[in-house]
Amino acid sequence: xxxxxxKRKLAPEVHEYVIEAPEIARAARPGQFVVLRLHERGERxxxxxxxxxxxxxxxxxxxxxxxxxxxEMGDKFGKGDCILDFVGPLGKPSEIENFGTVICIGGGLxxxxxxxxxxxxxDAGNTVLGIIGxxxxxxxxxxxxxxxxxxxxIVTTDDGSAGRKGFTSDPLTEILAAGRKVDRVVxxxxxxxxxxxxxxxxxxxxxxxxxxxxxxxxxxxxCGGCRVEVGGExxxxxxxxxxxxxxxxxxxxxxxxxxxxxxxxxxxxxRYLKExxxxxxxxx
Ligand SMILES: Cc1cc2nc3c(=O)[nH]c(=O)nc-3n(C[C@H](O)[C@H](O)[C@H](O)COP(=O)(O)OP(=O)(O)OC[C@H]3O[C@@H](n4cnc5c(N)ncnc54)[C@H](O)[C@@H]3O)c2cc1C
Ligand code: FES
Numbered sequence: 001x002x003x004x005x006x007k008r009k010l011a012p013e014v015h016e017y018v019i020e021a022p023e024i025a026r027a028a029r030p031g032q033f034v035v036l037r038l039h040e041r042g043e044r045x046x047x048x049x050x051x052x053x054x055x056x057x058x059x060x061x062x063x064x065x066x067x068x069x070x071x072e073m074g075d076k077f078g079k080g081d082c083i084l085d086f087v088g089p090l091g092k093p094s095e096i097e098n099f100g101t102v103i104c105i106g107g108g109l110x111x112x113x114x115x116x117x118x119x120x121x122x123d124a125g126n127t128v129l130g131i132i133g134x135x136x137x138x139x140x141x142x143x144x145x146x147x148x149x150x151x152x153x154i155v156t157t158d159d160g161s162a163g164r165k166g167f168t169s170d171p172l173t174e175i176l177a178a179g180r181k182v183d184r185v186v187x188x189x190x191x192x193x194x195x196x197x198x199x200x201x202x203x204x205x206x207x208x209x210x211x212x213x214x215x216x217x218x219x220x221x222x223c224g225g226c227r228v229e230v231g232g233e234x235x236x237x238x239x240x241x242x243x244x245x246x247x248x249x250x251x252x253x254x255x256x257x258x259x260x261x262x263x264x265x266x267x268x269x270x271r272y273l274k275e276x277x278x279x280x281x282x283x284x
Contacts, residue, residue: 102184198247
């Protein structure tokens, strides 16, 4: 069992948890993830390691409540509670070296996974420009953390409620069009955002790394659930990635496979919400 050492709300329906998992905390590298199962009847879900502290044994994850399992975690799991399975670190770590000037982009929940990569790239001696964005101001988080590890940070919101109005790919395009020398871009967020960033950098030939959030089950290369296409070849995001060359990813296939179980996911959430309502009515 893995104890929750801390839980805090970062945004509506987004919580940060620190889980006591000393072995994972010691081994974790930026870019890697865990697979957790809340309880015996729970499903396995992958979550990126947003931070790890080998001294305290704490592993930080940030969870957006989008469906049955993440919702259940947000509703029922708090400080002091235990999670049944917490497996990791999984996936290949990010490539960290002194590339020169890098732009690290986090969109929505992607801000959490991009943070440890940004920090590691800064520590490796890069000049780091950060771009983080969300739909609205209240959905932004980790601005202070990102400011500390970036030489420059640009914040965007779709509706202009904070920072610049627009998408994260807009300032990226402007920076490149202005002729600034950029050696690498790391973009993490919704598939459409990562595709827009890869499209923006392609004409300039800037290497662009994206982190693919395909549906994962075992997380160890056994089930094939996370199959993606990169450069015309089939890859398993859990063991070959999750980071890949954004210019080679088949984003259409990724998007269609992400929607593969939408009906089952909707049923599972409805069943969970009904059970919760039943429990509330029973108490009344
Ligand atoms: C490598 C990786 C890292 C991730 N890191 C984070 C993170 O740090 N924080 C975060 O909030 N989310 C992260 N996700 C997404 C997270 O796994 C899903 O939001 C979660 O599984 C949804 O489960 P659910 O039962 O709550 O929702 P569901 O209703 O079951 O699913 C909602 C949507 O989430 C996606 N999803 C569902 N099941 C899975 C699954 N087993 N694997 C991957 N995606 C799934 C699908 O697109 C689906 O349509 C990551 C995904 C991957 C692959
Ligand atoms: S999650 Fe099963 S092969 Fe990748």
